[in-house]
Amino acid sequence: MKLSNKHLILFVSFVLVVVLFVLYGINYPLRQVAAKESVNESVDEKDKRVINVSGLGIIKASPDIAYITLGFVTEDTDANEAQKKNAKQMDKIVAAIKDLGIEDEDIKTVSYNIYPKYDYDRNTGVSKIIGYSVNNSVQVTVRDILKTGKVIDIASENGANTSGGISFGLSDYEGYYNNALKAAVENAKKKADIIADTLGVSLKLPVSITENSGYQQPPTVYYSKTMDWAASDEAERVTTPIESGTLEIRASVAVIYEY
Secondary structure, three states, rough: OOOOOHHHHHHHHHHHHHHHHHOOOOOOOHHHHHHHHHHHHHHHHOOOEEEEEEEEEEEEEEOOOOEEEEEEEEOOOOHHHHHHHHHHHHHHHHHHHHOOOOOOOHHEEEEEEEEEEEEEEEOOOOEEEEEEEEEEEEEEEEEOOHHHHHHHHHHHHOOOOEEEEEEEOOOHHHHHHHHHHHHHHHHHHHHHHHHHHHHOOOOOOOOOOOOOOOOOOOOOEEEOOOOOOOOOOOOOOOOOOOOEEEEHHHHHHEEEEEO
């Protein structure tokens, strides 16, 4: 018997309903099991007994590297002349620093500016340019920290008339930081042991460890040195004393123990 289009559509719809019903019946037990497991996991997480502790590690070290910022300021009524004079003097300063054994890659320009100088007429309220100022500064990395004072003196003797300051650091900062991080973890474990012992419970393995401190090279000691440009040539020359002090490297962690 030939089915009409209407009957054919009804038949196909019926078959689809039956197939969906069968599939739903097959998957229903699986969904129930999954739901039950999800509930059990939520209950287990909620019932977990944990101890939250933080740990701090501090390592002290003597700096072995220095960063000096110094330069030269030139003034002239002509901008081009001011630039030429500045370039000539900076070449002399840099050459003298290199003679101390400082490598080319340890000297870099950190600032170069040209500023117009104005004269303000109070009577007319008009400002006009009367000259130009050129400021050129370099950062010198001193890997032999005992040469720090000598670098400052040599730069001063060769015309440097500005100083941005000195900062100190560690060439192997990461190694010191890792030691501080280890100390922080041990500090957290010690706290957790004390808490667990006091409560009369036994610690399990950590379920979470978070490093709260970040890797950062610290510019620990920073100050500007006022250079005495008017000092007499007959004055006794003494190497500028520089004290690098001690660096403090810190690391911290947050640890969750289950018991």
